[in-house]
Amino acid sequence: GAVVSQHPSRVICKSGTSVKIECRSLDFQATTMFWYRQFPKQSLMLMATSNEGSKATYEQGVEKDKFLINHASLTLSTLTVTSAHPEDSSFYICSANRGLETQYFGPGTRLLVL
Amino acid sequence: GDSVTQMEGPVTLSEEAFLTINCTYTATGYPSLFWYVQYPGEGLQLLLKATKADDKGSNKGFEATYRKETTSFHLEKGSVQVSDSAVYFCALSGGNFNKFYFGSGTKLNVKP
Numbered sequence: 001g002a003v004v005s006q007h008p009s010r011v012i013c014k015s016g017t018s019v020k021i022e023c024r025s026l027d028f029q030a031t032t033m034f035w036y037r038q039f040p041k042q043s044l045m046l047m048a049t050s051n052e053g054s055k056a057t058y059e060q061g062v063e064k065d066k067f068l069i070n071h072a073s074l075t076l077s078t079l080t081v082t083s084a085h086p087e088d089s090s091f092y093i094c095s096a097n098r099g100l101e102t103q104y105f106g107p108g109t110r111l112l113v114l
Numbered sequence: 115g116d117s118v119t120q121m122e123g124p125v126t127l128s129e130e131a132f133l134t135i136n137c138t139y140t141a142t143g144y145p146s147l148f149w150y151v152q153y154p155g156e157g158l159q160l161l162l163k164a165t166k167a168d169d170k171g172s173n174k175g176f177e178a179t180y181r182k183e184t185t186s187f188h189l190e191k192g193s194v195q196v197s198d199s200a201v202y203f204c205a206l207s208g209g210n211f212n213k214f215y216f217g218s219g220t221k222l223n224v225k226p
Contacts, residue, residue, distance in 0.1 A: 006157075034213075034214070041219075041221075042218065042219070043203065043216045043217060043218045043219050044158075044203070044214075044216045046213060046214065046215075049213070093157055093158065095214070102146070102148065102160060102163060102207075103207070103214060104160075105150070105157050105158040105159070105160075106157055107156060107157035108156070108157040
């Protein structure tokens with residue numbers, strides 16, 4: 001089946017630094033990828049839609065300058081959390097569409113900002 | 115707008131008990147419906163899906179039927195196992211499988 005990977009799986013950083021999370025579709029090309037955030041014991045919140053070769057579309061309330069998204073190729077999207085603060089600590093999950101099939105989700109990246 | 119409502123947990127059952135997790139939705143058009151499962155410390159895994167009314171999705175003993183008349187997609191399993199302990203998310207998506215809207219998740223604890 002289709003596989004979506006994320007790297008790193010877990011990251012700890014100091015407040016004020018930036019962290020980059022990669023999302024890769026391993027065996028298919030994804031023109032569209034999505035980034036979600038999951039707070040502890042809560043559901044997934046869609047943050048943005050990442051389109052290859054164009055600017056990402058952010059959901060209401062998500063700061064685009066805070067969460068930079070780059071979809072550089074058909075198999076890679078990156079989310080950079082800039083000037084991270086403890087409140088940015090969360091579980092970040094990406095997903096990718098394969099054609100008209102369902103979305104495939106990555107395993108998630110746990111970010112802890114100290 | 116589109117939304118999903120599922121029963122709050124946690125749900126605690128004994129092994130071999132019958133499971134039902136309720137899910138209802140609100141959507142424009144004809145969405146596809148999904149159940150995802152999340153094991154501790156892991157990402158989401160697709161459990162089953164249904165793309166049109168009256169379809170039944172099934173996998174690993176779990177099943178759910180797309181009921182347009184009641185806008186529901188309840189998850190059921192006849193006999194749960196300890197290994198089924200996880201968080202279950204109901205979700206819907208528009209026709210192009212773009213934006214997903216997730217329910218709040220239901221934690222299932224199965225005791226031996």
